[in-house]
Amino acid sequence: MSAPPAPALLVPEAPQKAESIFHRNLATFAANRLAMASAVVVVLFVLMAVLAPFVAPHDPNETDLFRRMQPPAWLPGGEWSYALGCDALGRDILSRIIYGARISIFIGTAVILVATSIGILAGLASGYLRGWVDVVISRIVDILLGFPYLIFAIGLMAMMGPGLWNIILALAYKEWVIPCRVVRGETLVTRELEYVEAARALGASRWHIMLREILPNILSPVIVVSTIRMAHVIILEASLSFLGLGVQPPTASWGSMVADGRAFILEAWWVSTFPGLAILLLVLAINVASQGLRDAFDPRFQE
Amino acid sequence: MSAPLLDVRGLRTVFETRAGTVCAVDGVDVSVHRGECLGIVGESGSGKSVTFASVMGLVKSPGRIEAGTILLDGCDLRGLTPKQMRAVRGKDIAMTMQDALTALNPALTVGEQIAEVFDAHDYTLPRRGSARARAIRDKSAEMLGLVGIPSAESRLRQYPHEFSGGMRQRIMIAIALACRPKLLIADEPTTALDVTIQAQVLELITEIRARLGMSVVLITHDLGVVAEHCDRVMVMYAGQVIEEGPTAEVIAQPQHPYTRGLLASIPRPALRGQPIRPIEGQVPDLIGLPPQCRFYSRCPLHRDACLAPVAMRSAGPNRRVRCILSGEPVE
């Protein structure tokens, strides 16, 4: 029948160099136009947040009672220097949205960084060391997974009181579980591969193997999951702020701006609408971009 | 000889892919006579499965039948509406698949999977009510008994995963044969099985064929199976039929270099001690094929004349071959 296949190589082979795979995946991602456009939107939001004092037309906390609920520029009574209109205290909505991006993006990034770092360490320890370390960490993970996310965060915020750092803590306390599970699963597979065994045989220390041999090869799925989670964290922060459990007034945050506008939906729809639109845009952009990342970086989604 | 049961002429089935149009079946003629067992041999990608998926009307997008006629008992299957075709499938032509484990639905009981064939096709049953249900159950149990599954009545309530591999294969055959089809297409019926069970399943098919007087198409890549069970054999390569004839003759005197290669590559007791000779090279890419003989690149005897299109040639009574080195042109 057909020719027998060439004999398989019996020599243990290190996986393809992590860097070259990374570059190939990056190229796949760049070819996905929708994902690239979304990544650009995310970058624009980040720039807007960083450069807020330079791009915001007004001081976000400056009240002007003569401009109470001034409509957006294209409606009668609006003016272009207050493009998206003003809220019930006469503050410029556009400027508050620009400053609000700082809160959303800072909290989102901080939570993901803290949670991913903890999750990676815990996941590596759990998956590589096994034994009692694995038992303890897995139990904690199971228990934390027993809480609906928002309720866990609300419970913590209720006890700790509102505030920027408390939000980060409240969200990170549970968020690390997700990267931890991903890392643990990948580590369990990777630790059995030949190149890891080779490193072990050469007498490399446990930390060297975990951080230098295993981690670089399982980083892709962790990055993909982290970006997807970023979108969730931003919505959670906005939800906490909406309930009044987030950053406190007068600091502008998108969630609390939507809450502020709730009382005026009869006469000033724009107060709630635009900050919510900002959340939607950013979260949607992150979701689309991270789907592109997943398609490019996760071999399970490659055809 | 009377008109064949199944008569396929000039069948051409293509698949649109991003890389181009793949011509999986290219001008295939097949005829199956009443009561006969026809073996179809070829490696994967030779078009043998697609040919019979076309006959069954089961070619799915992005594939489509581009040309050809498919006559079953004189009726053109390509002219039927989807609904009329459904009435033919499972009743007049039935099919078994390679692996019963994946072909049986894991979430439905074996009884239901047999019963639904009767429910769809058997018009002799009582119209409705418990009489119909009972009749269907009896017939289902009878089918399981026919394929040699003991205590059939109680096993109808079990799920496929509760049976052994050989039993599942028998169940699949029972389902296919439920409405006593005129033609059974058995697609690689033994590939997924252990050697001992392979023999049992083939025995079963041969025995039931004789009992019910139906025709069988046995698709396989195992020439040994063909030698033992088939009256005639058809060898396919790269979407074309390249040799056809009575099994004994083809095996004794293969005409096409590919058939000879196939025979040389199977271990035979008679040739013990001689090395097995695999055919060098690979099946050509089916996209944008040149008009030449498709076996050209792998053929030990190829010559310049092979670069022209090669038509089927006659090589004695009931024998055809697609090689310019044998047979004579058909006018």
Add this chain to the structure above:
Amino acid sequence: MSLGKLLERILQLLPVLLGVSLIVFAMMALTPGDPVQIMIGDQSVTPEQEAALRRDLGLDRPIHERFFLFVTDAVRGDFGESFYHRRPVADVIAERLPATIELSLVALIVALATAIPLGVLAAIRKNSVLDRLATVGSLLGVSLPGFWFGILLMMLFAVHLQILPVSGRIGYSSEIVPITGFLLVDTLLRGNLSAFWDALSHIILPAITLGLPMTAILMRVTRTSMLEVLRQDYVTFAEAKGLSRRRVLFRHALKNALIPTVSVAAIETGSLLGGNMIVETVFGWPGLGRLVVESIFLRNYPLVQAAVLFYAVTYVLLNFAADLLYTALNPRVKL
């Protein structure tokens, strides 16, 4: 699944439940500051009242004893006294629960009823306009902040079009004496059809808001698993048997495709719990979620603690049920 296996699985739940209550307990016990002072806030109380509250909360005992008391009390359904309502916490929660359950169930029904048909249609007509719309829709569904979507719906249907009420559970004119606490059921039991329509019109917008993310997720899961199933040999074999298209799609394909959908639905039902707080706040829905949010601002900690524990235990049990359901639906998986 045998009874023994089931018992074993139930036993495995216990450490998780214990851990969950430990965390809920720790949330309050380890918080910096004196909970009694925080709870009293600027209300004026006598030293006796303060001491009574302290004793009531068990704050005069060592911490491990307090945890033991917390768990044993919780098992008995005793969560202490709601400072604000001057009634047992358990009673206050029980009173608000039917509204929350009713809203969650309707949201679940809305989600299942839209997600499954859309997911199946999108899979059958892969790459059609409908499929693309469904994909975009599900992406929007998971990206929309629920509180904002609720307000948008409110502005459109209640304020602008004025075809649905803005908030609440039922209009004043159609209030009825409760029987089960589920207004949609009670109004029918009382034979008051206009009150039923009134209750229904009140629940539509909150239920859609609450169910939206779940709809998006379930639609995606259904589509993916249906596509996967349609590629399976048993679907081809079912077609080869000459069965009707309906039977192939629904009996053979859908039955298998729904296995992941149903278990994801059970898990996602747990996430409705969190969404409840938001949606009930937006629509002034008098359920448990809104009670918790109000209680946080009233510093009614025993109630918040009890509610968080209640939510967490329900969530764990729902996940457990999802697991069992998956097993029950899938004859191949044997425990």
